[in-house]
Amino acid sequence: MEIAGSTCNSCKRPVTFAVDGKVCPNCRVVVHLGCEPEEVCGRCERPYEKCERPIPDPVRDALLPRALRMRSPGPTFVVLTTVVVAVLLIVSYYVIMDSI
Numbered sequence: 001m002e003i004a005g006s007t008c009n010s011c012k013r014p015v016t017f018a019v020d021g022k023v024c025p026n027c028r029v030v031v032h033l034g035c036e037p038e039e040v041c042g043r044c045e046r047p048y049e050k051c052e053r054p055i056p057d058p059v060r061d062a063l064l065p066r067a068l069r070m071r072s073p074g075p076t077f078v079v080l081t082t083v084v085v086a087v088l089l090i091v092s093y094y095v096i097m098d099s100i
């Protein structure tokens with residue numbers, strides 16, 4: 001049962017990351033950790049299954065950088081930063097040229 005991408009049964013919003021949710025393996029109901037504080041399913045009283053914290057292994061290590069990239073600022077941020085730095089360089093160039 002995939003937690004990531006499922007819809008929270010409490011708030012009806014998608015559970016984006018598996019670590020943010022838990023699932024009742026019996027009812028196949030997915031909820032956010034924050035939406036359902038109980039450790040057991042309210043319908044069948046079975047314990048929820050949580051996504052285990054990542055265990056270091058070569059596959060995880062290979063996948064982790066991609067996940068980090070997805071959470072990091074997108075290309076727009078990089079372009080904006082480049083433009084701001086370029087403008088600052090141009091402005092400081094003219095300021096220096098004026099002061100000479």
Ligand SMILES: [Zn+2]
Pocket residue numbers: 008009010011012013031032035
């Ligand atoms: Zn929720």
Ligand SMILES: [Zn+2]
Pocket residue numbers: 024025026027028029041042043044045046
């Ligand atoms: Zn259940």
